[in-house]
Amino acid sequence: MAKQKEVKTNAMRILESLKIPFTHYTYECDEFVDGLQIADTLSLPYEKVYKTLVTKGNSKNYFVFVIPVAEELDMKKAAKAVGEKSVEMIPVKDINAVTGYIRGGCTAIGMKKQYITRIDSSAEALPTMIVSGGRIGSQIELMPQDLVKASKGEFADIIKQ
Numbered sequence: 001m002a003k004q005k006e007v008k009t010n011a012m013r014i015l016e017s018l019k020i021p022f023t024h025y026t027y028e029c030d031e032f033v034d035g036l037q038i039a040d041t042l043s044l045p046y047e048k049v050y051k052t053l054v055t056k057g058n059s060k061n062y063f064v065f066v067i068p069v070a071e072e073l074d075m076k077k078a079a080k081a082v083g084e085k086s087v088e089m090i091p092v093k094d095i096n097a098v099t100g101y102i103r104g105g106c107t108a109i110g111m112k113k114q115y116i117t118r119i120d121s122s123a124e125a126l127p128t129m130i131v132s133g134g135r136i137g138s139q140i141e142l143m144p145q146d147l148v149k150a151s152k153g154e155f156a157d158i159i160k161q
Contacts, residue, residue, distance in 0.1 A: 009107075009110075009133050009134030009135050009138060010100075010109075010110040010134055011107045011109040011110045011132075011133055011134035011140065011150075012024065012133060012134065012140065013110075014109050014110045014150060015109065015140070015142065015146075015150055018146075018149065018150055020142060020146045020149065020150055021142070021146075022140045022141060022142040022146075023128075023140065023141040023142075024133060024138065024139075024140055025042055025130070025133075025138070025139040025140070025141065026137055026138055026139075027041045027042055027137055027139070028041075028137065029041070029104070029136050029137045034069075035049060035050075035051040035069035036069055036070060038069075038139065039069055042139065044130060044139075046068065046069055046070040047068060047122075047126070048126060048128070048129055048130050048141075049068070049069040049129075049130045049131075049139075050066050050067060050068055050069060050119075050120070050123065050129050050130065050131050051066070051067060051068075051069050051131075051132075052064060052065070052066050052106045052107055052108050052131060052132060053065045053066075053067065053073055053089065054089070054090050054095060054098060054099060054106065054115075055073075055075075055078065055087040055088060055089055055090060056087065056088060056090050057079065057082065057084035057085075057086065057087045058084060058085045058086050058087075059084060061084075061115075061116070062090070062098055062113075062115045063078070063082045063084070063087055063115060063116050063117075063118070064108050064111070064115045064116070064117040064118070064151070064153070065078055065117075065118050065119075065120075065158055066108050066117065066118070066119040066120065066123070066131060066147070066151075066153070067120045067158060067159050068120060068122055068123075068159065071120070071122075071159040071160065072159065072160045073089075073158060073159060073160070074158060074159055074160040074161075075087055075088070077156075077157055077158045077159070078118070078158045081118045081156035081157075081158050082116050082118060098111075098112070099111040099112060100112040101132075101134060101135070102135070102136065104132075104136045105132055105133075105134060105135040105136045105137075105138070106132055107131050107132040107133065107134045107140075108131070108147065108150075108151035108153060109131075109134070109147070109150045109151050110134065114152060117151045117152065117153030117154070118153060118154055118155070118156040118158055119144065119147060119148060119151070119153050119154070119155050119156070120155070120156070120157070120158050120159050121155045121156060121157050121158075122159070123144040123147070123155065124144055124155050126144055127143070128141050128142060128143055128144075129141070129142065129143075129144050129147065131147065
């Protein structure tokens with residue numbers, strides 16, 4: 001019987017090339033609903049699971065924000081964190097064209113272009129965090145500082161209180 005080969009995503013290849021350790025989780029998913037459902041499917045605490053959001057600023061530049069799965073992005077704080085007057089979510093139909101990923105499989109690691117990335121400062125206190133592995137059905141767990149390194153991001157206070 002042939003051993004099934006693990007399918008690596010671009011994000012996983014980048015982490016390996018940077019020698020960043022991570023744990024890969026897979027799950028069955030016919031249709032993406034939201035990050036809370038994924039956390040529930042994998043029996044993971046919401047505080048550890050983060051989602052990746054992509055916005056466009058009034059400068060027409062794109063910005064990436066990584067926030068806890070149960071939280072909401074504070075648009076004013078997000079804009080300030082990237083030096084913009086305002087930012088707005090990009091339409092779902094544009095996610096693939098902008099990032100190279102699809103909704104539900106978007107991660108800050110290995111997008112088509114290197115966008116300015118901010119990770120909510122709540123992650124700094126965690127020993128590890130979980131983000132999308134780069135496709136639906138794939139999650140990766142890594143240290144927050146390693147996500148900063150791999151995404152060339154920075155920590156910032158960007159969620160609604």
